[in-house]
Amino acid sequence: MWRDLAPIGRHRGSGGYRRYAWTAADAECRTWFREQAEARGLTHETDRNGNQWAWYGDPSAGDAVVTGSHLDSVPDGGAFDGPLGVVSSFAAFDELRRRGAEFVRPFAVTNFGDEEGARFGLACVGSRLAAGQLTPEAAWHLRDQDGVSLPEAMEAAGHDPGTIGPDPERLARVGAFVELHVEQGRALDIGGDPVGVASAIWPHGRWRFDFRGEANHAGTTRLADRRDPMLTYAETVLAARREAELAGGLATFGKVAVEPNGVNAIPSLVRGWLDSRAADQDTLDTLVGAVERAAREHAATAGIDLDVVRESFTPVVEFRHALRDEIRRLLDGRDPGDTGRAVPVLGTGAGHDAGILSASVPTAMLFVRNPTGVSHSPAEHADEDDCAAGVTALADVLEGLACS
Template identity: 80%
Template sequence: MWRELKPLGRAAESGGYRRYAWTAADTDCRAWFRAQAESRGLAYETDRNGNQWAWLGDPLAGDAVVTGSHLDSVPDGGAFDGPLGVVSAFAALDELRGRGARFGKPLALTNFGDEEGARFGLACVGSRLAAGQLTPDRAHALRDGDGVTLPQAMEAAGHDPSAIGADPERLARIGAFVELHVEQGRALDLSGDPVGIASAIWPHGRWRFDFHGEANHAGTTRLADRRDPMLSYAETVLAARREAELAGALATFGKVSVEPNGVNAIPSLVRGWLDSRAADQPALDTVVAGIERAARESADRAGIDLRVVRESFSPVVEFQHALRDELGRILGAPPVLGTGAGHDAGILSASVPTAMLFVRNPTGVSHSPAESATEDDCVAGILALADVLEGLACS
């Protein structure tokens, strides 16, 4: 499975992956998922929001046990974030069949669409739509950097966008969702454990900062006469680091666009996107408020107009304690870890019981080609997932 996935959407110049939603690379990944499902005799379907499902047993029976993750990537992302959970789902099913397991509940393997939000700027689009956390009207308004709307992209990839929206009937048939994911940090590496269980997902969000100044000639305009939004943006980036350190939180400006984007031109607009996360809501509120305050103070001094827009937000997610405890019982009490990364499991937790397994990442690097996990640890993750699925779905 890894050999087949490896070339799909891989950028030769970086070695990373560019599997953006509803692109050719995404289509190739979707075809791979369908082939894996059909080769195992599973009933394949795509739901109204473009999420893929592979069923063992009757999808309408209810109380289904579901596992999977996503196949899309961030720009120049690594091989494991998302795909490890999907590959492990198929491998865990193979393991259970090899054990002669008898399933008492329906089992589904899934690939949720557009989890990373790399193309349209909003994470977990497929699961948000299914859970009713993203309205069809807002989804229809999403555009990529080239102005292509989400419905246009879906239609171009062969999916009918007219029916996107909440899917409560489907979610009501799920008794438990367990997502396996490579750890995005080094807690397991430091503890010496190959597999852990997630306790909670930190509250996190994305904010867009628009700094409007005045375009002018870089070679003829006196410094005193400039309304340069790049300076206010730069001060805001430094403020983000300062505020995050003070609060023990995280804050990152990882994306920026500049207009007119000329080497010899003072910008008229600098637009930067803030990603901020913290262990609790008060800490997150403190960090974002401090960053916005610093941005406005800098903008006021320089005569810059500033607009701040919250583009997405996910509150703290405490995974269902009963399901989490059951996983711990099945696996013999592995480490329980919090995480600052968002996941489809976090979105779905408001609608169905969810839990997560983490596989050790020896470098702690994620969203990068340097992301890694050893083969032994991946196998440990598969066996742990198989044990969990057996405990939840087999009689």
């Protein structure tokens, strides 16, 4: 499975992946998912929001146990973020069949669409729509950098955008959703554990900062006469780093757009996107507020106009304690293998479909060790032995939840 999926959407120059929603690479990933489902005799379907499901048993029976993740990527992302969860889900199903496990609850593997938000700027679009956290009206206004709207992209890919919207009937059939994911950090590596259980997802969001100045000639305009928004943006980037260190949170300007974007032109507009996360809401509010105050102070000094817009936000997600504790019991009751210790429980600053769905269904997450902690990069990696340990752990969890 890994060899078949690995070439799809890989950029020859960077070595990273560019699997953006509703593109040719995304279509190839969707075809791969459907073929994996059909090869196992699973019933494949695509829901109204473009999310894929591979069912074993009768979905209408309810109280289903569901696992999966996503197949799309950030720009030049790694191979493991998302796909490891989908591949491991199919592999765990294979393992349960090998064991002769008998399912007493319906089971499904999922591929949620547009989790990374790389094309339209909003993460977890597929799961947000299903959970009613993104309205169809708001979704219809999403556009990529080329001006293509989400409905146009969906229609071009063969999906009817007129169907998108909340899907409470489908989510009501799900009794538990367990997502396996490569860890995006080094907590497991430092602790010497191949697999961990998630406790919570930090609150996080994205804010757009629009710095507006005055376009002019780079070779003739005196420094004293310039209203250069790039300088104010640069000051804000540095302020974000300082304030993150003071607050104990995270703040990153990772995307920027410049107009008119000429080498010999002073910009008229610099638009930067802030990604900020923290372990609790108060810390996040303090951090983002401090970054915005610094930006406004620098803008006022330089004569730059500034608009700040919160484009997305996800509050803290505490995974359902009962499900989390049941998963820990299932894993701690196994042969402990190399560690001889209880499976660790850890929080994460990364958002996931499991976090979005937690408001609608009981959700939980498993993490697989990432020896470098690098993610959203071609250098993202997990050792084969750890991936196999993740499959075994997921199979044990699914057997305990879905089988007799």
